[in-house]
Amino acid sequence: MVDASRVRTLTERALDNFDNPGTSVAALVRQAQRIAVLRHDYGAQIRFVYELTDLQGNDKRDIPAITKARNGLAALIGAQEAEREEIRQFMRYQRNREITSKTVLVQSIDQIELHLMQIQRVYDDSVVPSNLTPIDTYFFAKDMDAAQAKLLPQLQQGRDILAKVRQSIHEYLIETESELDAGKTESSFFDQVQMRINDALNKYAPVAAQRFIASQERVSTGGSEDISHALTSCRRMMESLADSLYPANNEVIKGGDGIERSMSEGAYKNRILQFVAESVGKHKDGKVLKATIAEISSKLDALLSLANKGVHDDATLAEAHTCVIQTYLLAGSLLAIADGTSYLMQDEDNTASV
Template identity: 30%
Template sequence: MSNKSDIAKEALILADQALRDLELSEASLTSIALKSSRIARITGNFKMQKIMLYEAGGYPSELTGIPPEINTEIWQLAQRAGRIIKKKKDGAIEEYAETKSIEQLETEINTAKERLQVSQDADVSISSSNPYQVIPPVAGNLRERLSISNLISNTSKLIGQRRAFIYQYLSDTYYELRYSIATDDSFSRIRGIVDKNLSDLVPNALQKFSAISDNLESNNTEDWSNAVHSCRRVLQDLADSLYPAGNDVVKKIDGKDTTIKLGADAYINRIVAYCEENADSERFKEIVGSHMGFLGDRLDAVFKAAQKGSHADIVTREEADRYVVYTYMIVGDLMSLKLDSEK
């Protein structure tokens, strides 16, 4: 089974190919729409997957328009795709969805161009032996040609809009995937440092991170909270290893004596104290201290809420994801600091 990183890389390759096909006209717009549908499917954008399929094959409709039983969903998808057209009828503005497929629109243009060619007036010369006779002009196909020209113009405009819509989707997706992969690669490097060195300090930490990943895959909010609780336990175990609990200390902060708790429950303070005693860079101390303060306070808040049976502070999956990433980043910083101090 492919992981998220592999899926993102596959989608990025497809998006790059589709953009090239579109920019250099190396494939039909219909085939590019189908490739866009695949990109949307493998990235989990199921609404866009449907839209691209409808772009290629046409939106479900009847002679009277979009079927009432699926009117809302199909209408919303057509609206998102920019297929809603406004027309003035009997003094009122009416909206309708253009449901034809890209291929059908392209076929209509080609057929119209052939009709336009056929509708050209014949080169006819008429004369009379009577110099006083007025000869009326031969009736031509001007009206037909104007009608066909308007059809070609309007249909070309629709196809241009389809091309721009697909291009915008592919371009946005391409850059989103590039950013996502770059972020994943950066996180993977940090994770590599953590996975390689953390087990020496905290033997069960990697198993806890594995359990965290499993909890994040769940659709149960309680499991997301458990993932956050596990992050808290990992940091507590790491604090116990790097800076075991000890007596409180008094420090002057802003000219005032301040007691810094370093007991068993003060794992945040102990990690910050470890950084202060081992890091050469003041900036490093400030950054880690700031991150630890924010993350530790939030982890403790979620933990206390769960103890009280409150759901007010139970995190969403996205929030839990952030805390896991923050935890990995902080642990990675601490591992790097420890490795540097041992050189």
């Protein structure tokens, strides 16, 4: 779940200071990106990362922040729909950067602003010296006018791009404020994909779905006892998910790291990781599989640590919010693996497995 008060504060501050002199467009983009991250608006995150990144000579598929947002999308809505959403966001970015029908300026927004300032400085500093002869003054002024005429299109192009990006950020902030006023703390995009995860939960782990609903209801009250119950519900949800995806047995399985692990009833983390290893291992090489297991293992450890605070410590409402939403997102990732729609379930030829 999202810390609604924090998102609202950031959104209102960004809008209130939007027209302040000296506020760069790059700063506005970074503010919008921060809000998009907090609201789990992966689509907007992708577009804002494009705006802040110099794409000259870079493969946009290898930008870590883009990859992270893309994977977040894929975990929620499947690899193919995530790719379509990324294309939509890139097209929006490209429309703001078009100079001609065949030319797109792909420098970062910081670089564009800096370059524009430099050009403006050169343009403004073009002054005819006062100590020249009339004929020299004539030719100097003529050359200066020609140089300024060459700079004018660059100035106009830069200003147009900054104006388009600036307007798109304002529209995003206004839309966010409107959704917050309507009680939608998560992004509207996230609201749409919740149905997919809920359907998958009901299909693969109906008990887990019930426990997640219980955790949501409890954390919304904000009481210390209810926060504790919400955190416990998160742990139980992961247990139920493990029972559905990889039921307990008496086996002891050696992992890729050479360590033997029990697949017993209480070892639900081991069973979740074994499910990932066996499912993803059919489609990805050892390096990708190892990184995937390490990432999911780290997320599980973090969630279990938070969930256990409900038993041993006094957890805060913010920690409970974090635990609930991150449990939900991790469940979405695991269920996407289960139904074959995860980006991890695509073979090297990018053909999704059936």
